[in-house]
Amino acid sequence: MAPDTVPAVPAAEVQPDGGSPASESPATLVTQVQRMLTPPADLLEWKDMPQHLQFNPYVLTGYRPLQGVKGCLSSLFYVHNETINILTHVPAMMPWEKDYRFLSWCHLVGSVAPWCGSFVYHLFMNLENGEGIYYRLLQLDMLGIWISQSFVRDFGD
Numbered sequence: 001m002a003p004d005t006v007p008a009v010p011a012a013e014v015q016p017d018g019g020s021p022a023s024e025s026p027a028t029l030v031t032q033v034q035r036m037l038t039p040p041a042d043l044l045e046w047k048d049m050p051q052h053l054q055f056n057p058y059v060l061t062g063y064r065p066l067q068g069v070k071g072c073l074s075s076l077f078y079v080h081n082e083t084i085n086i087l088t089h090v091p092a093m094m095p096w097e098k099d100y101r102f103l104s105w106c107h108l109v110g111s112v113a114p115w116c117g118s119f120v121y122h123l124f125m126n127l128e129n130g131e132g133i134y135y136r137l138l139q140l141d142m143l144g145i146w147i148s149q150s151f152v153r154d155f156g157d
Helices: 026-037 071-078 081-085 104-122 131-155
Strands: 062-065
Touching: 071 104, 081 104, 104 131
Parallel strands: none
Antiparallel strands: none
């Protein structure tokens, strides 16, 4: 059998990275994934953060700059000062219980609410929309704690 031949790509269609516009080579995909997982060079220090984000003077480096929603979501894939806070909330958001009777539902909501609110707060706390959005996210985090205290305390027994 004759070996398969690869059709030549006209010079006008060759991209700077060597790929063609019609399909992405595995090397290009690997490069994109590596770029996504690499923390940006612009991680900030505590002193460079807006005042509303300077609440922990013991964490001095690794702060994400103010970003849009896409930037906050992409920060799930690199290490920064909130990485552990964000990722440790994910397992608790999984639907562990199969029985959805009322008391089980209350227990589930009371157990998961603080994790969900805290996950959203820590992920988006550096949103570029300003201090007002930050405080709304903080309220969401506190609401989750209030729900857990209300449902678990009132219905859990």
